[in-house]
Amino acid sequence: MTALTHDFPFDPTYGYTLDTLLAVPGPGGAPDDFDAFWRGRYEAARAVETRPELGPLVEERDGVRIFEVSYASVGGVRLGGWLALPVEGRAEHGFVIGHGYGGRDQAGPDVPLPLPRSAAILPCVRGMVERGLVDGVPSVSAEHVLHGIESRETYVIGECVADLWCAASALLELVPELGESVASGEGLGYLGESFGGGLGALALPWDERFAAGELTVPTFGNHPLRLTLDCIGSGAAVRAYRETHPEVVDVLRYFDAATAATRITKPVLVAAALFxxxxxxxxxxxxxxxxxxxxxxxxxxxxxxxxxxxDAALAELAAAKGEFFGRVLK
Structure with a gap:
């Protein structure tokens, strides 16, 4: 790798090479009730009547029509996003697509979808602009990532994972043929980048409706190590909070994407960066x-x-996603 020029006060490679990165473990020592905690959250999300509503057509491109959509999630909140439907014919594949911190204000670069003849829901999880704004939930990432962090029951990250599960429920209700496919053994695909990648790792182990996932530069991995590393992302806010609230480490154990990954047996493609x-x-x-x-x-x-x-790297990644999902979603 050619050294990248930057002006950060720290080294964004953190001194790691590809070989040493491939040897980085998860944190180990998951809480004894880690699985029970997440299964309980999943069951609560599946019990929600999402009551999805299809809004106006926004645009048509790349073989899909993109509509506004809204749905209910846990805690009685209603969230918005976008729904992409094939211009012609039935949807043969379905995707839930998470977003990075900062949210999304349109379908944007998540379309075109990884496979043709697909439908997808692109939700804005709670607190995230512009269609996920919820009273009382901060919309700034450095504040959002700390919201409710005092306990595992109130931490907003758990609710954001539930927002993805409820988005899947809404998608299956809005596109009935996808429900038929899931019932016959062909599941949904999940894609998420950064914040959405970390949420995806936490969501995938428990939801049998997802058959495969793709996680790009996923966050929330190995919190004990993450808390020792300087950065400019949401992790900096958590790191600063830990300095005066050391007990937060016990809460973070339940929200570690690497711990959750040890429970994921379905196919997953991870796009991870060296810098x-x-x-x-x-x-x-x-x-x-x-x-x-x-x-x-x-x-x-x-x-x-x-x-x-x-730009060339992103094009290669898009091709890799298409090849991956074309192979694993049957």
């Missing part, structure tokens, strides 16, 4: 290295950073 000032690469690789099913890996030169050749 990333926002989500330290060791945490990203810890998620990949912990996958119970072995997982597949695409190595990126950098994440959360503009670099020469970035």
């Amino acid at each position: 990333d000032p926002s989500v330290p690469p060791p945490g990203q690789f810890a998620v990949h290295n912990s996958l119970a099913g072995g997982g597949e890996l695409t190595v990126l030169e950098a994440g959360h950073f503009d670099f020469p050749g970035k």
Whole structure:
């Protein structure tokens, strides 16, 4: 890898090489009730009547029509997002697509979808602009990532994972043929980047409706290590909070994407970066290295950073996603 020029007061490679990144473990020592905690959250989300409503057509491109959509999630909140439906014919595949911190204000670069003849829901999880704003939930990432962090029951990250499960329920209700496919053994695909990648790792182990996932530069991996590494992302806020609230480490054990990865046996493709000032690469690789099913890996030169050749790298990643889902979603 060619050294990237930057002006950060720290090294966004953190001194790791690809070989040493591939050796980064998860944190180990999951709480005894880790599985029971998450299964309980999942069951509560599945019990929600999501009452999805299809809004106006926003645009038509790349073989899909994109509509506004809204749905109910846990805690009685109602969230918005976008729904992509094939211009012609029935949907043969379905996707839930998470977003990074900061939310999304349109379907944007998540379309085109990884496979043709697909439908997808692109939700805005609670607190995230612009269609996920909820009273009392901060919309700024450094504040959002700390919301409710005092306990595992109130931490907003758990509710955001539930928002993804409820989005899947809404998608299956809005596109009945996908429900038929899931019932016959062909599941949904999940895609998420950064914040959405970490949420995806926490969501995938418990939801049998998902058959495969793709996580790009996923966050929340190996919190004990992550708390030792400087960064400019949401992890910096958690790191600062831990300095005056050391007890938060016990809460974070339940929200570690690398720990959750040890429970994921379905196919997962991880795109992890060698250089990333926002989500330290060791945490990203810890998620990949912990996958119970072995997982597949695409190595990126950098994440959360503009670099020469970035457009070509993103095109290669898009092709890798298409090849992966074309192979694993039957």
